[in-house]
Amino acid sequence: MGDLLLRILGEHQGRFVSGEEIGRRMGTSRAAVWKQVRTLRRRGFGIEGARGAGYRLLGRPDVIEETDVLSSLSSRSFWKSFTIFPVTDSTNSRAAEAAEKGAPHGTILCADAQTGGRGRFDRRWESPPGVNLYLSLLLRPPIDPSQAPQLTLVTAVALAKAVEEVAKIPARLKWPNDLYLAGKKAAGILAEMATDADRLRHVVIGVGLNVNAQESDFPRDLRGSATSLRLAAGRVFPRAEVLARFLDRFAEGYREFLSGGLTPLLPEWNRRSLIAGKRIKVRCREGDVWGTAAGVDEAGMLLFRRDGAKGEERLHSGEIIEFTG
Numbered sequence: 001m002g003d004l005l006l007r008i009l010g011e012h013q014g015r016f017v018s019g020e021e022i023g024r025r026m027g028t029s030r031a032a033v034w035k036q037v038r039t040l041r042r043r044g045f046g047i048e049g050a051r052g053a054g055y056r057l058l059g060r061p062d063v064i065e066e067t068d069v070l071s072s073l074s075s076r077s078f079w080k081s082f083t084i085f086p087v088t089d090s091t092n093s094r095a096a097e098a099a100e101k102g103a104p105h106g107t108i109l110c111a112d113a114q115t116g117g118r119g120r121f122d123r124r125w126e127s128p129p130g131v132n133l134y135l136s137l138l139l140r141p142p143i144d145p146s147q148a149p150q151l152t153l154v155t156a157v158a159l160a161k162a163v164e165e166v167a168k169i170p171a172r173l174k175w176p177n178d179l180y181l182a183g184k185k186a187a188g189i190l191a192e193m194a195t196d197a198d199r200l201r202h203v204v205i206g207v208g209l210n211v212n213a214q215e216s217d218f219p220r221d222l223r224g225s226a227t228s229l230r231l232a233a234g235r236v237f238p239r240a241e242v243l244a245r246f247l248d249r250f251a252e253g254y255r256e257f258l259s260g261g262l263t264p265l266l267p268e269w270n271r272r273s274l275i276a277g278k279r280i281k282v283r284c285r286e287g288d289v290w291g292t293a294a295g296v297d298e299a300g301m302l303l304f305r306r307d308g309a310k311g312e313e314r315l316h317s318g319e320i321i322e323f324t325g
């Protein structure tokens with residue numbers, strides 16, 4: 001619906017067209033034209049209406065088109081299947097289903113919006129339409145299940161590189177799965193795996209990256225702590241371009257990881273660390289503990305100096321819930 005209206009507005013290249021002329025060409029009443037304008041606005045089209053002048057098209061929604069993404073990929077051969085859902089509950093759930101049905105390594109599932117976006121620790125991931133990236137990568141890596149969490153770090157480095165390349169602003173990483181821009185969280189990674197006895201069947205890497213979200217797109221309680229590329233860099237980014245750069249950087253990082261483990265990627269991770277040398281409070285199985293973060297090791301574990309303890313320990317999971325300095 002609205003295709004003819006869009007064509008008419010498009011022909012006028014940003015100039016006003018009267019409601020009467022539009023109605024005549026469409027063979028409908030001005031009230032019906034107004035209804036279609038409202039529908040198009042809801043789909044993300046910028047349409048200005050002015051009394052006496054009519055309507056003009058100011059902007060189109062940022063649609064993620066498969067061809068735009070694939071045509072600009074340098075890692076085209078790495079990716080075997082690419083699906084974009086207008087809306088789904090969770091791309092991670094779709095990817096797990098696809099995996100069970102035999103979808104190949106290198107499958108990308110992406111959504112314009114999610115109704116049940118999931119974060120770590122069963123948290124909700126805000127997934128409004130039209131503004132951000134929500135995607136899951138299905139991988140079948142020839143590694144031990146114990147190494148699978150390292151893929152979160154591989155992904156984080158790829159995400160940081162892509163963001164820096166496109167937005168030209170520094171990205172920081174918070175172990176194990178958060179990307180920060182200007183002190184606020186802009187992206188999160190949720191890696192989920194399936195195993196058969198001690199064999200890794202597949203890994204799903206879910207990535208949520210806030211690209212063009214504005215303050216009003218976040219619920220009030222997140223406004224102080226969440227950000228987007230747009231908020232941090234002060235301009236809007238085509239989502240297809242951000243996605244393509246991430247997929248390229250990921251394919252590179254993944255190949256490096258398979259041949260040399262995390263070691264070649266560690267300097268890239270550690271130099272972007274948000275917490276290295278800082279006092280941090282970690283939520284682990286035995287409760288919340290304070291200490292100092294030293295860095296990340298070649299197994300992807302956090303090197304941590306617990307207050308009052310001798311030496312360094314290695315944390316393989318946990319959440320940094322506070323940091324200072």
Ligand code: BTN
Binds near residue numbers: 121177
């Ligand atoms: C986190 O920071 O807790 C991880 C957030 C991961 C969100 C992404 S959005 C795409 C994929 N589908 C989901 O349901 N979750 C991940």
